[in-house]
Amino acid sequence: MVDDLEFTPAANAYPYYLSTSNTAPSNNTAATSVATGTSINLSNLQPSTTYYLWMRTYNGDSYGNWTVSPLSFTTAPQVLPIELKSLQAEVKGNNLLVNWQTSSESNNSHFFVQVPANGRTWTDLAKVASKAANGNAATELSYTFSFPLGQIALAGFGLLGLFLLPATRNKWLRLLMVALVIGGMAGCAKTSELSDELNNGLKTGQAIYVRLAQVDLNGTINYSEAVLVKR
Structure with missing residues (x-):
């Protein structure tokens, strides 16, 4: 046997x-x-x-x-969670404009708009929620995202916190506000750095690409083909 x-x-x-x-x-x-x-x-x-x-x-x-x-x-x-009909990226004024359309969506949660930081690592520019009800749609949906180029931004809460900090008497509240201000300024500095990098790349004629990272409701990620940013 x-x-x-x-x-x-x-x-x-x-x-x-x-x-x-x-x-x-x-x-x-x-x-x-x-x-x-x-x-x-x-x-x-x-x-x-x-x-x-x-x-x-x-x-x-x-x-x-x-x-x-x-x-x-x-x-x-x-079967992919979405059927991507089109994806376009172009520079308009001082903004990077990204437009895309889906023909259908199934269990779709959100998108991340990504660019390659330093020309190598794909980095999130923003998170865009799905327009489909409960993540499902059988009709076309259109999305638009605009990202400022070469502009330094500071979080509004950070400025407000700096003004209100001297008037706050509670020690723990002051510490919390300081932490939030520092975190907001750090996030804005990172965004500004990436914005300047994209702007400089476009000015020097470098090829800049954009892609979508699509995330379904269970956390699975699918990536679109990268498209060249039109000037």
């Missing part, structure tokens, strides 16, 4: 071997699992992938031979 399972299957069970390679298993090859009926429910399969399945019999005492020819099948392509 060939013990190709880590457990003893029931009599008249059907061990099977599933693989993405068309290489037949040997008598000593461990089975993927065992079927006890006339059908098999296969899960966790990859999209757009061809699988090969061999089976053998087991009568409670010994195993038969693996089937000579495997059953083969190909899984369907992955």
